[in-house]
Amino acid sequence: MHQELTVLQRFAGTFLKDVNLGVILLNTDFELIDISDMACKVLGVQKSKVMNRPMEQIFISLPPEHQLIQRQILDGMIIRNHALSWTNNQQRYELLLDSNVLRDDEDRIVGAYIIFKDVTNLRSLEEQVQRSDRLAMIGQIAAGTAHEIRNPLTSIKGFLQVLRKTFEENGMDRESGYTDVMLSEIKRINELVNEFLLLSKPKHVSFEAIDLSQVLKDILPIINNEALLHGITVEYEALYGLPHVIADKELLKQVFINICKNGIEAMGDAGRLTIIERVDKEERKVNIDIRDTGPGIPLFVIDKIFDPFFTTKAEGTGLGLSVCQRIVHDVGGNIRVSSKGFGTTFTVSIPYS
Template identity: 40%
Template sequence: MISHEVHGGPSHPFASLNWLNAGVIHLDSQGWLTIYNDLAAQLLDITAELEVPIRIEECFATTREEYKLLHHILTSKAEVRNQLITWAENGRIRHVLIDSYRVDTGVYLVMKDLGDFVLLDQHLQRTDKLAVVGKVAAGIAHEIRNPLTTVRGFLQVMMNRLSGREMDEEEEYLRMMVKEVDKVESLVKELLLLSKPHRTARRHCQLGQLVRRLQPLILEQAAEKKVRVEFIIDGDIPHVVGDEELLSHVIIQLVENALDAMEVDGQLTVRVCRENHVVRLDVRDTGPGIPYYHMDQVFDAFFTTKEKGTGLGLPICQKIVADHGGEIHVSSKGFGTTFSVLLPAAESASA
């Protein structure tokens, strides 16, 4: 709970700023932070008494992006105007416009929450981009796939002819070529998934049972990475209406992303539960988390931080989930990342 008592922080023009539709804070040159209204505390996701100076390190870990940004504003000696930043607050992404004003005692920051306007604009941009990518993909995917099939077929014939002729080196070359062709084939499949509308099979399926069927594959992949796995599947989970093959693709993609994000001895948690009329799937890792400045990009086509990634996995997941009438969200704050898939429960489903 935030107190409203005045304790003599840096002087300001008004006795109380809770009426202001913007968050106001003060940073002095020694690293003391003073919060002047509830909205500022909410935007920064911290709990502190109003107008009582507190060390910035007590509010944020020095590794948090919020600390780095505030420290930069304090030490850069420059004022910022209309700088758009992103806070990750309680799993929700906030788009905040910041202005800073230097005074003798340090710097004042005025923060304006842009609400859903930025999210709507980003959604429209992402939708337009996916539409363009889809048209391009649909035009070239089939043209690539046909010669790939021919090349792979002849490579298999050559491997069969070399078999048993003590030409191990040549056989290894052919196996490598087949492996590279398969990589291109996999990319073509992703492009086709992204380009065409998914006509989901209109039948009931149980997400918990689907995860159980995929459990051996998930455990095998986790064992290769030396990562622990925890499955939490609640009882009384209603069915959803959808395509089991496509939903399996989403689960495996999210699991693979989580495993790629972790080092040895990490933990993967896969949970399926019910939330009112929604079935929720959470895939959580204990990796380093996603920086706040990348949170709005993770579902963009071709955006990836992986050295060999295509940047198509998450956009495809988002499209599949949307085609099922659901939503997919990501939350990451300082440590670990959780992807949540929310699907509408079937009206006539039973647990």
């Protein structure tokens, strides 16, 4: 019996320290009595600062409905495979959570446990496959119909320009104004067709070893000019000796310009845009963080922002981020977004060899 207990104790200690699971143990006063290293990482807490503290104090800054664990767990509420999103200050996680109470030999509740698995990569992969399928379908439609749309538009535009000139010569200002409206709408349709074509695979893609630092330095003047117009300051934190990645330089410029412009527009007339270079040696990826100080993205919107045609802008087409994601996916990378009440961070990750 003594030997069995020792083995169980050793397993419990190893389980909390080494296993790739989030584990939280609570007593009947809803106080945290143990927590695994992985749970600390996901929740963004230090073990020494949260041990033996009430759970309400640990997450005091969050409203009750957004807290990971509810007090009702001690009433015997059993949870199995509950999917939820959690965002600490740095990163957003997709979690699969189980919980139950712990009972003594007389069936009295003496505590509770919560176990969760980080399934962010699985969820991202599933969403990536679904989005790629949709983008491929839209791209095929775009490539097949773009010319058929453009040809009649060109004819209509030409005749409208002739009509406008005739109206101007005859002093028919109101009719001339109508033609201006129609010409601007034709221009908008043309721009939409152009974005459609970006969703289809570009014909002239040049994959080569590129320095992401140089890509960012090339587009900084464009970003700075856009920021000046909105009263936004731009900070760029470069990292010396960034590993080269295999990608198309011009397409990546398009990705970073699009994400930066979105951040600038989200901030309105004041704020700060920060571009940070990082290397994740464990995952062998170069990460570019683009962080704004805007109002943030609500949870009910954040899962939809990469969907084709989803937009919150009055004049937006909802294709910009879809195009960005396709470009990054094509080089084996991914784009993550995290937002927690204030500010948003887009992280572009691209593998290096």
